[in-house]
Every structure is written in C-alpha cells, then in structure tokens.
Amino acid sequence: MKWFVPGRLEVLGKHTDYVGGRSLLAAVDRGITIELTDSDEPGVVASSTAVEGEQKLTPGVDPQLPKGHWANYVQAVVDRLHLNFGDLLPARIVIDSDLPLASGMSSSSALVVAVSLALIDQNGFRKREEWKANVHDDIDLAGYMATMENGLTFGTLEGLRGVGTFGGSEDHTAMLCCHPGQLTEFTFCPIVEGDSVDLPEDLSFVVAVSGVLAEKTGDALEHYNSLSLNARELAELWNDATGSEHATVADALSSDEDALEGLRAVAAHDERLTKRLNAFITESEVAIPRAVEALRAGDLEAFGKAADLSHRNADEVLGNQIPETNALQALARELGATASAGFGAGFGGSVWALVPTAEAEEFGDRWLAAYLAEYPQWEDTASIVVTRPGGPARRL
CATH class of the missing domain: 3.30.230.10 (Ribosomal Protein S5; domain 2)
Incomplete structure (x- = not known):
C-alpha cells in the first residue's frame, strides 16, 4: 500500500x-x-x-x-x-x-x-x-x-x-x-x-530555503521547547491567581473580557513571560485576523502588512528568527513580493513570498541570487521551491 x-x-x-x-x-x-x-x-x-x-x-x-x-x-x-x-x-x-x-x-x-x-x-x-x-x-x-x-x-x-x-x-x-x-x-x-x-490561481508561494537547517536539536531544541514551557507557565500562573483550571493561555483569554489585563499582571514580574504573552497576542489575535479579513476582501496590500507584522513579531518578540531569515523576508519585499514571512519552528528554515504565478520562477531566481550575494556560505544548501495549496493526505 x-x-x-x-x-x-x-x-x-x-x-x-x-x-x-x-x-x-x-x-x-x-x-x-x-x-x-x-x-x-x-x-x-x-x-x-x-x-x-x-x-x-x-x-x-x-x-x-x-x-x-x-x-x-x-x-x-x-x-x-x-x-x-x-x-x-x-x-x-x-x-x-x-x-x-x-x-x-x-x-x-x-x-x-x-x-x-x-x-x-x-x-x-x-x-x-x-x-x-x-x-x-x-x-x-x-x-x-x-x-x-x-x-x-x-x-x-x-x-x-x-x-x-x-x-x-x-x-x-x-x-x-x-x-x-x-x-x-x-x-x-x-x-x-x-x-x-481561496488563494487566487494567479498567485503562488515561492519558498526560499535559507540553507540553515532548522534542526530541533541542541540549543535550537532548548529554545524551541522554552517557548512551549513559557506558555504553560503562563497558564499555570493564571490558574493559581484565579483559582481556575484553564489549559491554555487562549482558554484564559476567552474566559473574561478583562483576562488580557489579568494575564499581563500575572506575567509582569518576568520579562520572559511578558514577551511570550505579547508574541502570542500579536500573532493570534492581531496578525491572523487581519490577514484573513484582507484575503476575503481581496486586499493584498493589507495582507502583506499583516505578514510583515507577523515576521517582525517573530524576530523582535518571539525571538526565533535568524539574520538569514530576516534578510530573506526583507529582500522578498524589496523585490516586489505581495507578502512575505518566515515560518515553521524558527531558528533556521525558510521564508515564503506571495507573488504572481506567472513570475514565480523568475522571482525565485532573483530572490535566491540576492540572498546568496549576502550569505554566500549557504550556496550549497539554499534553494527555491514554488508551490500552491495542495490536497490533504491520501492513499495512493
């Protein structure tokens, strides 16, 4: 099979x-x-x-x-x-x-x-x-x-x-x-x-693989897991403070209209937890709703701004981007991409850019060339993939 x-x-x-x-x-x-x-x-x-x-x-x-x-x-x-x-x-x-x-x-x-x-x-x-x-x-x-x-x-x-x-x-x-x-x-x-x-058929994702392996080992694994552990700690502190039994930060946020203010107070003693909370709020409660609304309305400029916010939040607040992925995102926008953001676990990996399908291959070549001009050490491992949304898992 x-x-x-x-x-x-x-x-x-x-x-x-x-x-x-x-x-x-x-x-x-x-x-x-x-x-x-x-x-x-x-x-x-x-x-x-x-x-x-x-x-x-x-x-x-x-x-x-x-x-x-x-x-x-x-x-x-x-x-x-x-x-x-x-x-x-x-x-x-x-x-x-x-x-x-x-x-x-x-x-x-x-x-x-x-x-x-x-x-x-x-x-x-x-x-x-x-x-x-x-x-x-x-x-x-x-x-x-x-x-x-x-x-x-x-x-x-x-x-x-x-x-x-x-x-x-x-x-x-x-x-x-x-x-x-x-x-x-x-x-x-x-x-x-x-x-x-729907993603319009005249648009495709160009994915630039940075060449920096996003391995979940060593320091990268520790940092990756710390993001999860910090989120758990936030939920536990909220439960201790309120006597509730919410499993996640999102549960806590939805429990009361003043919950965000309460969570900020719970996290205030620890910069690490404050940043984790802010990163989550910006991504889940601001960037994604804006992006979905923009796509529904066909407003690609607004979609691009939502993606910019997400990437900036990942770099400056979540702290899981590296110079290479930041460079790729900035270069994509400079070269005319409708939108661009790093994605995945972070600490390496890839950046997507949304561009016209007819120009995707040519855009990818220019994007990779501009990137390798800044980071020639990744010439052997960096690459470009052009893709569109496909179907789910299936038996062949």
Missing part, C-alpha cells in the same frame, strides 16, 4: 497551536510518499530513498540513533501504536520525499503522519473499539498523531515519550485537513476548523 502526505505551509501562526491560538495553513503540493509491504521479518524495517541503508525497528527498543535522525520519528510511531493497540504486523517501509529537509515545511511531521497511516491501515486499527472511542474524524486523527511527537496522552490512548519536542498539532492538522487551492484558519486545544479562503 502507498500513502502520500503533503508538507505544510504555515502562512501565519508562529508557535500558536499549543497555546490554543489561531493558525492560517495550507497543505503544499509536495510531500512524503510511503510504500508499505508485509514482511516475514519481525518488527518494522524502514529505509529512505534519500539515504543509504535501512533501519530495523522493534517496539520498545531504542535504536540508539543520533537525535534528529529520521528513523527516530518512525520509532516513535511504532512505539506509540504498539502501546495503544498491541502487537504490530511485520512490515517493510520505503520512504520517498520531495520536501526539502529541515526547511520549515515539516518533513518530520509528514513522516510521522505517513508512517502512522500506513501502519494503521495494515493492522486494521480503525476497526478496534479503542480507536472508535477516541478517533472520530480527521481532526481527532491529527490530534492523536501530534501526541506521537509530543508524548502526551490522547483521550484514553496512553502517552509515551515522543521525539523530544513540546509542540502542538498544527502540522498534522494541515496535512490531514486542509483543502486544495485554499488557506484555512484553525484554532487549537481543541482543534476547530475555521473559514477557508
């Missing part, structure tokens, strides 16, 4: 999902393809066309691979499905991808989703009572697959160590629930699908 799972484009929504906020998302028209065949060997044997060799993975057995290795994501899926549903049938998996690695289009989550879908189908887990009790639709499925990475429990499906990231379900939701030709707004914790807006 074969499954295709697209990468995702986070148009806006930097570190908002696990806080219960908004994201504006698209599935892209490239991704990961998984081919699964039954095997006579016990366990799951996985190989990738991008690298030589293969990995034999056994539930509950640490493969002793470096952090960030692609097979660790496969292992996390194998371990979690085994914990929740019991023994897995032996399988051989071949992984192919046309997503740039560590580019911000979430090749790692696409791998998790693809392996999960293939193994779930092979083993008939959708027919099991414990599946039916917890996973009712693709929204639930996205939430469950997110917990394979962050290690949390989903309903009655017990959690297990994930892959070391404390992220949310934005990536998995985009891959399973977005629509061809459209950008879709979601809110999270729980996942709720909002409005979708």
